[in-house]
Amino acid sequence: MAHDAPLSPLAPKTFPDMPAIDGVRFASGAAGIRYKGRTDVMLALLDKGAQVAGVFTKSKCPSAPVDWCRAKLKSGKARALLVNSGNANAFTGKIGADAVKLAAKIASRATGAKESEIFMASTGVIGEPLDATRFDGVLDTLVKDASGENWLDAARAIMTTDTFPKVATAEAEIGGVRVRISGMAKGAGMIAPDMATMLSFVFTDAPIAAPALQAMLSKSVQGSFNAITVDSDTSTSDTLLLFATGAAAARGAPKITAANDRRLTAFKAALDVVLTNLAHQVVRDGEGARKFVGIEVTGADNAKAAKRIALSIANSPLVKTAIAGEDANWGRIVMAVGKAGEKAERDRLAIWFGGIRVAYKGLRDPAYDEAKVSAAMKEQAIDIRVDLGLGKGAAKVWTCDLTKEYVAINGDYRS
Amino acid sequence: MAHDAPLSPLAPKTFPDMPAIDGVRFASGAAGIRYKGRTDVMLALLDKGAQVAGVFTKSKCPSAPVDWCRAKLKSGKARALLVNSGNANAFTGKIGADAVKLAAKIASRATGAKESEIFMASTGVIGEPLDATRFDGVLDTLVKDASGENWLDAARAIMTTDTFPKVATAEAEIGGVRVRISGMAKGAGMIAPDMATMLSFVFTDAPIAAPALQAMLSKSVQGSFNAITVDSDTSTSDTLLLFATGAAAARGAPKITAANDRRLTAFKAALDVVLTNLAHQVVRDGEGARKFVGIEVTGADNAKAAKRIALSIANSPLVKTAIAGEDANWGRIVMAVGKAGEKAERDRLAIWFGGIRVAYKGLRDPAYDEAKVSAAMKEQAIDIRVDLGLGKGAAKVWTCDLTKEYVAINGDYRS
Numbered sequence: 156m157a158h159d160a161p162l163s164p165l166a167p168k169t170f171p172d173m174p175a176i177d178g179v180r181f182a183s184g185a186a187g188i189r190y191k192g193r194t195d196v197m198l199a200l201l202d203k204g205a206q207v208a209g210v211f212t213k214s215k216c217p218s219a220p221v222d223w224c225r226a227k228l229k230s231g232k233a234r235a236l237l238v239n240s241g242n243a244n245a246f247t248g249k250i251g252a253d254a255v256k257l258a259a260k261i262a263s264r265a266t267g268a269k270e271s272e273i274f275m276a277s278t279g280v281i282g283e284p285l286d287a288t289r290f291d292g293v294l295d296t297l298v299k300d301a302s303g304e305n306w307l308d309a310a311r312a313i314m315t316t317d318t319f320p321k322v323a324t325a326e327a328e329i330g331g332v333r334v335r336i337s338g339m340a341k342g343a344g345m346i347a348p349d350m351a352t353m354l355s356f357v358f359t360d361a362p363i364a365a366p367a368l369q370a371m372l373s374k375s376v377q378g379s380f381n382a383i384t385v386d387s388d389t390s391t392s393d394t395l396l397l398f399a400t401g402a403a404a405a406r407g408a409p410k411i412t413a414a415n416d417r418r419l420t421a422f423k424a425a426l427d428v429v430l431t432n433l434a435h436q437v438v439r440d441g442e443g444a445r446k447f448v449g450i451e452v453t454g455a456d457n458a459k460a461a462k463r464i465a466l467s468i469a470n471s472p473l474v475k476t477a478i479a480g481e482d483a484n485w486g487r488i489v490m491a492v493g494k495a496g497e498k499a500e501r502d503r504l505a506i507w508f509g510g511i512r513v514a515y516k517g518l519r520d521p522a523y524d525e526a527k528v529s530a531a532m533k534e535q536a537i538d539i540r541v542d543l544g545l546g547k548g549a550a551k552v553w554t555c556d557l558t559k560e561y562v563a564i565n566g567d568y569r570s
Numbered sequence: 571m572a573h574d575a576p577l578s579p580l581a582p583k584t585f586p587d588m589p590a591i592d593g594v595r596f597a598s599g600a601a602g603i604r605y606k607g608r609t610d611v612m613l614a615l616l617d618k619g620a621q622v623a624g625v626f627t628k629s630k631c632p633s634a635p636v637d638w639c640r641a642k643l644k645s646g647k648a649r650a651l652l653v654n655s656g657n658a659n660a661f662t663g664k665i666g667a668d669a670v671k672l673a674a675k676i677a678s679r680a681t682g683a684k685e686s687e688i689f690m691a692s693t694g695v696i697g698e699p700l701d702a703t704r705f706d707g708v709l710d711t712l713v714k715d716a717s718g719e720n721w722l723d724a725a726r727a728i729m730t731t732d733t734f735p736k737v738a739t740a741e742a743e744i745g746g747v748r749v750r751i752s753g754m755a756k757g758a759g760m761i762a763p764d765m766a767t768m769l770s771f772v773f774t775d776a777p778i779a780a781p782a783l784q785a786m787l788s789k790s791v792q793g794s795f796n797a798i799t800v801d802s803d804t805s806t807s808d809t810l811l812l813f814a815t816g817a818a819a820a821r822g823a824p825k826i827t828a829a830n831d832r833r834l835t836a837f838k839a840a841l842d843v844v845l846t847n848l849a850h851q852v853v854r855d856g857e858g859a860r861k862f863v864g865i866e867v868t869g870a871d872n873a874k875a876a877k878r879i880a881l882s883i884a885n886s887p888l889v890k891t892a893i894a895g896e897d898a899n900w901g902r903i904v905m906a907v908g909k910a911g912e913k914a915e916r917d918r919l920a921i922w923f924g925g926i927r928v929a930y931k932g933l934r935d936p937a938y939d940e941a942k943v944s945a946a947m948k949e950q951a952i953d954i955r956v957d958l959g960l961g962k963g964a965a966k967v968w969t970c971d972l973t974k975e976y977v978a979i980n981g982d983y984r985s
Contacts, residue, residue, distance in 0.1 A: 566891035
């Protein structure tokens with residue numbers, strides 16, 4: 156059973172308007188996979204010609220639907236997306252692969268799409284066989300109900316222990332024609348008795364071919380979903396899919412086939428905005444999170460070193476508990492820099508909390524005002540910056556604090 | 571100020587007898603570096619001819635005393651060891667290096683040892699200059715007081731937030747002559763406002779030359795101090811020193827110069843026993859620890875892969891909170907195996923908790939008895955085994971659980 160956690164204090168105050176995107180329709184329903192009294196299946200239907208790109212978990216033990224999506228992605232064509240919550244169909248071996256095949260067959264029958272153009276994702280308990288026949292009872296109705304307007308309901312159906320649905324949208328012009336990018340995500344919350352997953356599905360009406368879509372997605376994910384961490388753990392099922400219906404071509408948008416096409420400049424920026432917004436919402440719904448923490452590393456040897464150092468800070472339990480305690484503990488930042496395994500020189504390090512420099516050239520900064528730093532640490536959003544004074548490598552990542560609520564959510568549910 | 575945490579429930583019930591080792595004497599005193607009402611300086615005096623080997627933090631921002639020890643280790647000779655708690659002299663830049671030089675000068679004057687044969691370690695707050703003149707007031711008395719019997723007092727003087735002093739001892743024969751190996755350690759506990767350090771000092775009367783000592787220490791540390799983790803964080807100051815006084819030569823022990831000398835077989839085993847015992851005590855005194863967890867990985871591609879996977883499990887907050895909740899959550903073990911970045915195949919994984927197989931060949935083991943597993947999870951010591959079914963690589967590491975007390979100790983102290 157899912158937790159009934161109170162709304163995260165870091166939740167956005169309002170949801171954005173989510174207008175329909177030409178060429179895609181959504182529906183959600185309750186298949187009774189695990190939960191009672193809530194929806195657990197989401198179906199997205201894509202018009203003919205839709206293109207798709209994807210990024211998946213780096214886990215060496217990926218779930219059955221991840222294996223399926225990776226294989227089907229090669230054609231770049233998509234007609235349907237079927238997602239369930241309640242059961243991740245992960246660590247289920249051959250039975251899990253069979254369940255995915257059966258789900259594709261059922262979805263093909265209900266939607267008319269070829270099995271090879273149906274994408275799938277599952278989130279929830281792992282190690283339990285997924286009964287794919289559950290889809291049989293609901294998909295016909297979902298096909299009938301599907302509408303471009305159902306964004307929030309769709310985002311709710313894919314939630315596990317998320318405390319709020321996550322959606323984001325942005326506009327851009329391609330060749331003078333307005334296109335839209337909208338997405339939904341669910342976060343890395345817990346679902347007893349196993350960890351859950353980051354899922355995100357993003358849709359655009361821009362007419363962009365799959366290879367260009369893939370190149371842009373792989374790049375944009377670096378500064379968004381690959382720059383967040385809640386607890387350093389990686390799900391077996393993380394899935395991010397980007398679908399382009401191409402419907403804007405009917406309004407005169409040019410068909411784009413190469414990611415380096417100059418007409419994509421605004422589109423790329425809008426994609427970054429949507430992915431970053433969704434990624435930040437995942438952090439803001441981190442288990443037990445009370446603080447949203449941005450960590451910027453500058454002056455590193457190179458960008459890769461900067462990111463490793465930033466993630467070392469973001470994943471350090473000692474840093475995260477200090478932030479929970481509203482303590483500008485730069486000693487723990489030094490520790491996390493030191494253990495990252497990248498070049499660092501003690502006598503060149505500088506560290507800021509909330510824009511206030513607290514350490515400089517190997518020593519506590521004698522000028523800093525303790526009261527101002529204490530006030531900054533009481534904010535809901537905390538910015539930490541570390542300058543290594545070595546080169547031009549820079550990176551930014553986001554995380555949340557580590558609280559007693561995190562331990563309670565993840566450790567108490569059986570007691 | 572240090573926490574006054576209650577004794578760890580995982581503490582050993584009794585201390586071993588710690589007989590004197592010929593050629594080394596200890597003393598401890600209160601220099602008032604940070605703490606009130608307790609000792610904070612430990613001095614060990616070594617007879618002429620003592621040899622030394624060391625292993626240090628892999629942090630790229632090591633403390634000033636670590637830099638000092640690394641440089642002085644080249645000669646392999648040691649006459650004194652000076653350790654203080656309360657201030658780590660880390661991230662103190664040039665001022666820190668100057669403080670170490672001044673401390674060496676003061677210790678040389680008090681002990682008569684050459685500065686280059688004095689080893690040092692500091693643990694406590696970082697980023698604050700260490701006032702080395704504090705040593706001036708106490709070292710003359712310590713030299714006078716030094717005795718071979720003072721093991722527990724010495725182990726207490728190096729504590730920070732440790733809840734018990736850590737000592738261990740073992741005997742071995744070299745060429746038919748009995749020698750002794752005894753050591754002390756302090757753990758990776760917290761000391762407000764910064765993280766502390768793992769320090770360990772081990773002494774033997776065996777007549778072994780520094781290069782052989784170093785080779786044995788570097789090897790033995792792999793299965794002991796380098797196979798434990800409390801919270802994946804690495805101190806700037808971790809220091810392990812092994813001193814050999816050589817006094818057993820007077821009782822007929824042969825002088826050994828090469829680590830591959832067959833007469834060292836029993837000595838190596840005894841060294842492993844002492845280092846592993848001390849390392850386990852550090853885990854047993856982990857902050858907020860309620861469970862002592864052994865994680866064994868077998869069937870990996872190679873030994874290095876096995877250790878990476880074992881540490882990925884041991885450092886996973888989701889695994890550690892599950893253990894705190896007494897939950898045999900093998901789904902989280904799968905997740906941690908998958909994210910380690912080493913070869914793993916879902917359909918070959920098997921997982922045991924407390925010797926009971928709960929997952930096998932890609933599925934929950936249908937035969938396992940839930941009640942027996944639940945009972946095993948209530949024990950204070952929990953053994954987890956993962957077999958990857960791929961090769962012969964094996965490794966074992968130890969950790970503790972992640973509890974609300976950990977977060978309280980590390981996050982609450984300023985509130």
